[in-house]
Amino acid sequence: xxxxxxxxGLSYRDAGVDIEAGDALVEAIKPFAKKTLRDGVLGxxxxxxxxxxxxxxxxxxxxxxxxxxxxxKLKLAFTLNKHxxxxxxxxxxxxxDILVQGAEPLFFLDYxxxxxxxxxxxxxxxxxxxxxxxxxGCALIGGETAEMPSMYPDGEYDLAGFAVGAVxxxxxxxxxxxxxGDVVLGLASSGAHSNGYSLVRKxxxxxxxxxxxxxHGQPLRDVLMAPTRIYxxxxxxxxxxxxxxxxxxxxxxxxxxxxxxxxxxxxxxDIKQDAWTLxxxxxxxxxxxxxxxxxxxxxxxxxxGMAVIVSAADADAAVKHLEASGxxxxxxxxxxxxxxxxxxxxxx
Numbered sequence: 001x002x003x004x005x006x007x008x009g010l011s012y013r014d015a016g017v018d019i020e021a022g023d024a025l026v027e028a029i030k031p032f033a034k035k036t037l038r039d040g041v042l043g044x045x046x047x048x049x050x051x052x053x054x055x056x057x058x059x060x061x062x063x064x065x066x067x068x069x070x071x072x073k074l075k076l077a078f079t080l081n082k083h084x085x086x087x088x089x090x091x092x093x094x095x096x097d098i099l100v101q102g103a104e105p106l107f108f109l110d111y112x113x114x115x116x117x118x119x120x121x122x123x124x125x126x127x128x129x130x131x132x133x134x135x136x137g138c139a140l141i142g143g144e145t146a147e148m149p150s151m152y153p154d155g156e157y158d159l160a161g162f163a164v165g166a167v168x169x170x171x172x173x174x175x176x177x178x179x180x181g182d183v184v185l186g187l188a189s190s191g192a193h194s195n196g197y198s199l200v201r202k203x204x205x206x207x208x209x210x211x212x213x214x215x216h217g218q219p220l221r222d223v224l225m226a227p228t229r230i231y232x233x234x235x236x237x238x239x240x241x242x243x244x245x246x247x248x249x250x251x252x253x254x255x256x257x258x259x260x261x262x263x264x265x266x267x268x269x270d271i272k273q274d275a276w277t278l279x280x281x282x283x284x285x286x287x288x289x290x291x292x293x294x295x296x297x298x299x300x301x302x303x304x305g306m307a308v309i310v311s312a313a314d315a316d317a318a319v320k321h322l323e324a325s326g327x328x329x330x331x332x333x334x335x336x337x338x339x340x341x342x343x344x345x346x347x348x
Contacts (some may be wrong), residue, residue: 002060004075008046010348013309016100024119025117025119025122025126025145026145027122028119028122028123028126028295029123029126031075031120031142032126032127032129032130032140033130033139033141035130035134036108036130036133036134036138036139036140037139037275038106038137038138038139039055040052040053040054040055040106040107040139041107041139041141041334043141047118047142049142050107050109050141050142051141052106052107052139052143052164053093054106054166054195055106055166058166058168059168060168060170061166061167061168061169061196062103062166062167062168062169062172062182063164063165063166064098064101064103064164064165064166064167065097065098065163065164065165065178066095066097066162066163067094067095067160067161067162067163067266068090068093068094068096068097068161069090069136069158069159069160069161070090070093070159070194071194071195071197071198071252072088072158072197072198072201073089073192073194073197073200073225073305074086074156074157074158074165075197075201076197076200076201076204076219076224076225077184077225078156080211080221082221083121083124083125083128083226084124084127084128084247085128085225085226085227086125086127086128086159086188086225086227087110087124087125087127087128087129087130087131087132087159088126088128088129088131088132088135088227088228088230089132089193089194089228090110090128090129090132090159090160090161091108091129091132091133091135091138091161091225091230092132092136092193092194092227092228092229092230093128093161093194093228093251094108094161094162094163095132095136095138095163095165095230095232096228096230096231096232096249096305096306097163097251098163098164098165098248099165099231099232099235099247099248099249100169100173100204100246100247100248100249100262100306101172101173101174102167102168102171102172102173102244103165103166103167103262104165104166104167104232104236105136105137105138105162105163105164105165105232106138106139106165106166107138107139107140107141107163107164108128108129108132108133108136108138108139108140108141108161108163108164109140109142109143109144109160109161109162109163110126110140110143110144110159110160110161110162111143111144111146111159111160111161111162112125112126112143112144112146112150112157112158112159112160113145113146113148113151113152113157113158113159114146114147114156114157114158115147115149115150115152115153115154115156116147116149116154116238117142117145117147118155118294121157122145122157123229125157125159128227129161132230135232135233136163136230136232136233136327137233137236138163138165138232153275158302170237172318173239173244173245173246173247174246175245175246175262175263175264175309176264177243177245177246178245178246178262178263178264178267178309178335179267179335180267180334180335180336180337181308181311181312181334181335181336182190182245182309182310182311182312182334182335183310183311183315183331183333183334183335184259184269184271184307184308184309184331184332184334184335185307185308185309185310185315185318185319185322185329185330185331185332186275186276186304186307186308186330186331187229187231187234187304187305187307187308187322187328188229188276188303188304188305188327188328188329188330189228189229189250189279189301189303189304189330190227190229190303190305191223191224191226191228191279191281191306192224192281192282192285192300193228193229193250193251193297193301193305194228194251195251195252195300195301196252196299196300199225199285199289199291199299199300200285202289203288203289203291204224204283205290206288207289209288211224215280215281215284216280221240223281224281228305230329231305231306232324234322234325234326234327235247235306235308236327237321237325238321238322238325240316241317241321242310242314242317242321243310243311243314243317244309244310244318245309245310245311246262246263246309247262247306247307247308248261248262248306248307249305249306250301250304250305250306250307251301252299253298253304254296254297254298254299254300254302255271255297255301255304255307255332255345255347256297256298256343256345256346256347257298257345258307259271259307259317259344259345260344260345262309263335263344263345265338265344266337266338267335267337267338267344267345268335268336268338268339268342268344268345268346269307269309269332269333269334269335269344269345269346270333270334270336270346270348271332271333271345271346271347271348272332272333272347272348273293273347273348275330275331275332275333276303276304276330276332277303277333278286278296278302278303279302279303282296282300282302282303285300287337293347297347304330304332307332308322309335312334315331319331
């Protein structure tokens with residue numbers, strides 16, 4: 001009979017949890033997080049909670065928050081054993097979302113869950129998260145790594161992220177100043193971003209392409225896994241230069257379902273399909289999946305990752321400003337009065 005104080009029973013290790021791996025990951029993460037430090041950070045990785053002070057330059061700060069994941073793009077990452085881009089995807093999905101309300105992203109938290117922790121894979125993912133935070137100018141100040149044996153298949157994991165930003169109350173962008181005659185600009189995407197990957201994977205299953213083959217100068221696998229573009233710095237600069245009336249992050253639902261989210265009920269965005277050329281990736285997806293135009297516009301960003309609405313008088317200056325920041329910009333169309341029963345975004 002064992003003494004009550006003896007450790008003869010089961011341990012956490014018997015349950016399949018590697019405590020040392022978790023400790024190693026924390027140490028691996030710290031250098032990445034350190035590179036994202038910015039004004040306002042009071043405490044970061046390693047504590048029970050992360051502390052952040054809203055910068056004093058804000059007079060009436062309104063906090064704007066957003067949370068998201070990467071969706072089934074992760075399944076493709078597992079298949080390709082390519083984990084270096086999904087971290088940036090994770091950051092982009094949240095920071096681009098809060099940006100459209102005029103918010104400057106301040107800090108980001110991540111959640112990484114797996115069945116058995118692979119430190120190298122997790123560190124690669126978190127490195128991508130930190131790179132995304134650098135591009136967005138926000139701090140990676142905390143998160144959670146959860147090792148849950150039997151919850152996930154070997155080699156798989158799940159990701160979620162949470163961003164908090166701030167905007168002056170008087171400068172919140174909510175689309176209420178948009179009027180007929182305003183111009184809709186489109187900023188080029190870097191690929192499919194993080195939406196439509198259930199259909200992407202189905203098309204791959206049907207087409208069975210060589211994913212290592214050259215596709216316009218890159219392996220097809222790299223084109224499919226290109227990280228989501230982060231528009232924060234160019235658009236924050238644009239907002240300082242001229243009035244931006246509305247913005248729409250083109251995610252699930254494509255152009256036709258996301259632009260209406262910033263329009264009042266009596267307005268329609270009249271988008272011209274010939275205003276931009278469908279990028280090669282989307283041409284390939286459409287051809288191999290035999291996807292109708294309407295379905296393409298509903299599922300994919302089709303090469304437009306962000307829509308920006310400005311007055312006609314400011315359109316030329318906005319294009320020039322964004323192009324100087326490295327963005328590829330298209331004049332997609334204009335805002336007009338909505339006809340009875342008409343959709344709020346029409347691509348024709």
